[in-house]
Amino acid sequence: MATVMTVVGILVFLLGLLFSIAWHELGHLSTAKLFGIRVPQYMVGFGPTIWSRRKGETEYGLKAVPLGGYIRMIGMFPPGADGRITQRSTSPWRTMIEDAREASYEEVKEGDETRLFYTRKPWKRMIVMFAGPFMNLILSFGLFLTVMMGFGVPMSVPTIGTVSECVVKAGQPTDDCPADAPVAPAFQAGLKPGDTVVSFDGDRITTYEQLQGDIRKSAGKTVELVVERGGQRLTLTPTIAVNDVQKYDGDGVPVKGETVRAGFLGFTPTSGVVQLGFGQSVDRMYDMAESGVKSLAALPGKIPGLWHSVVDGAPRETDSPIGMVGAARVSGEVFALDIPGSQRVAYFVNLLAGINLSLFLFNMLPLLPLDGGHIAGAAWESVRRRFALLFRRPDPGPFDVARLMPLAYVVASVFIGFTLLVLVADLVNPVKIS
Template sequence: MTTLMTILGIVVFVLGLLISIAWHELGHLSFAKLFGVRVPQYMVGFGPTIWSRRKGETEYGVKAIPLGGYIRMIGMFPPGPDGRIEARSTSPFRGMIEDARAAAFEELQPGDEKRLFYTRKPWKRVVVMFAGPFANLVLAVVVFVGVMMTFGASTQTTQVSAVSDCVIQASENRTTCEKGDPAAPAKAAGLKAEDRIVAFQGEPVKDWSSLQADIRENGGERVTLTVERDGEELDLTATLIENQVAKTDGDGGYVKDQYVTAGFLGFTPVTDVVPQSFPQSVERMGDMIENGVESLIALPGKVPALWDAAFGDGPREADSPMGVVGAARVGGEIAAMDIPPTQRLATFLMLVAGFNLSLFLFNMLPLLPLDGGHIAGAVWESIRRNLAKVLRRPDPGPFDVAKLMPVAYVVASVFVCFTILVLIADVVNPVRIS
C-alpha cells in the first residue's frame, strides 16, 4: 500500500508540475495575443510531441519531457543592421547570434510584418515576458493563502505540552537533569501539562510568539501567570530565571546554533494545526517569499555541499537545492505519510505552491534565456530611447537582444550543469521530509 501511495504521489506531483508550466506559458500566450503578436506554438514540455492540436494560428501540444515549456513568438529578435536575418558568418559567436535571429523569423508569413514581437513597444514586451512568472506567483499566493486559511498551519500554542524539571543551558544539548541543576520556574510554580496560559501579568496572551517575548523580557522577575485548567482559571506565581536560550527568529521559531541570555520559564508548548486569518496568511506568504529570495541568493554557496552529498559522504541538508526528480520523490513521500488525509493534501499543495514561487523567482533573474533577461533588454531599450528623446538625438532603434546570445549559451550551460548535479544528488542522496 505504501508503494502504491508513493507512486500515486509522484504521478499527482507530475500533474501539478504540468499544470504549473501550462499556467506559466498561458500567461505569456494571453498577453502576446492581446498585443497582436503571432504565436505559432504553445507547448508544455520538451522533446518529442505526445499530443498536439491546431486551433486558429496556434498549435497547442504536450511533449514527452515535463521539465519546462515554451511559446514560439514570431520576431523575438530584430533583424541585423543590414536588414538581413539569415546566418552569414563563420564566427562561432556571430553564428550563435544569427542562428537565434533566423529562428525568430523562420515561420514568417505574409502579413506578419506588423505582428513581430520586437516591434511591440518596450512596455508591452515587458508585460508579455513578465506575465508567465507572474502567473506562477499568483498561483503560489492563491494556493498558499487558501491552505493557510482552510487547513491551517503548524503553530505553537500557549497550551503546555510538557514541563521541564530543571534549568539547562540550550548550548549543552542535553535533556536530562544533572545534580546541581536548579529547578525550572514552571515546575516550582505548579504549571502542569495541558494547562493553557491565557494571561501574563494580568494582560491577555494573544499567541505563543507574544508569550515567548514576555517571558524572555522579564528574566529575574517574579511574574503572575493565569492558566486555564479543567475549565477554570487560576493564577500561578513564578520567578523567571536568566538562562542561555536559543535565539528566536521573531516568529516563535529558533535560529540554529545561536543563543542569547533571556528569561526562562521552562515548558514546551503544544504544536497544533491552526487555521490562519487572511492577514496572518498574507504575512506568512511574505515570509515565504523573503525566504525564497534569500535561498536564491545563497544558491551558489550551496553547490560545494551539494557536490559532497552527490559524490562524497556529505549529508543532504533539508534546505539543499532540489530538482523536479527530488520534488517528485517528496510528493510520493507525502502521499505515503501516516498522517490524516487532509494534512497530506495540505502538505502536497504547499509543495506545489513552493514550486510555483521558485519558478517566479528563478525566471525573474535578469539573464538570458530566462524571462528576466528579455525584460531587462526591453527596459534598457526604453531607457535608451527616452534618453535619446531628452537629448534630442536620433532614435537608437530596438535593442538587439540577439547579441547577448553567446552569454545566454554560457548561462544555459551553467544551468544545465547545475541541473545535472541536482538530479544526481536527488537520486543518490535525496532530501527526505520524514
C-alpha cells in the same frame, strides 16, 4: 499500500507540475495574442511531441519531458545592424547570435510584418514576458491561502507539552537534572502539561511566538501567568530565570549551534493545526517570499554541500536545494505518511505553492534566457529611447537582445550543470521528510 500511495503522490505531483507549466505559458500566450503578436506554438514540456492540435494559427501540444514549456512568438529579435535577418561570419559568437535571430523568423509569413514581437513597444513586451511568472505568483498565492486559511498550518501553540524540572542550557537534556541545576520557574510555579497560557504579565496571549518573545524579554522578573486548566483559570507567579536559550534569526529560524542570554520559563509547547486569517496568511506569505529571495541568492553557496552529498555521501542539509525529481519524491513520501487524508492534501498543496513561488522568483532573474532577461532588455530599450528623446538625439531603435545570446548560452550551461548536480543528489542521496 504505502508503495501504491507513493506512486499516487508522484503522479499527482507530475499533474500539478504540468498544470503549473501550462498556467505559466498561458500568461505569455494570452498577453501576446492581446497585443497582436502571432504565436505559432504553445507547448508544455520538451523533447518529442506526444500530442498536439492546431486551433486557429496556434499549435497546442504536450511533449515527453515535463520539465518546462514554451510559446513560440515570431520576430523575437530585430534584424541585424545591416537590416538583414542573417549575417554570417567565422566567429562562433556571431554564429550563435545569427542562428537565434534566424530561428525567430522561421515561421514568419507574408503579412506578419506588423505582428513581430520586437516591433511592440517596450512596455508591451515587458508585460508579455512578465505575464508568465506572474501567473505562477497568482497560483502560488491562491494555493497558500487555501492551505493557511482552509486546512490550517502545523505550528506550536501556547499549550504546555512538557515541563522542565531544572534550568539547563539550550541543547542539553532536561530529563536528567544536574545536582547543581536550579529549579525551573515553570516547575516551581506549578505549571502542568495541558495548561493553556491565556495571558503573560497582563499581555493577552494568542500565539506561542508571542509568549516566547514575552518570556525572553522578562529575564529576572516575577510575572503573573494566567493559564486555563480543566475549564478554570489559574494565576501563577513564576520568576523568569536567565539562561542560554536557542538563538533565532530574523525569520524565526533557529541558528544552528548558537545561543543567546534571555529569559527562561522551562516548558515545551504542543503543536496543533491552526487556521490563519487573511492578514496573517499574507504576512506569512510575505515572509516566505523574502526567505525565497534569500535562498535564491544563497544557491551558489549550496553547491559544495550538494557535491559532497553526491561524492562523499554527506548528509543533505534540511535547506539543501531539491529539483523536480526530489520534489516528486517528497510528494510520494507525503502521500505514504500515516496521517489524515486532509493533511496529505495540505502538504501537497503547500509543496506545489512553494514550487510556483520558486518559479516566479527564478524566472524574474534579469538573465537570458529567463523571462527576466527579456524584461531587462525591453526596460533598457525604453530608457535609451527616453534619453534620446530628452536630448533630441536620433531614435536608437530596438535593443538587439540577440547580441546577448552568447551570454545566454553560458547562463543556460551553468543552470543545466546545477540542475544535473541536484538531480544526481536527489537520486543517490535524497532529502527525506519525517
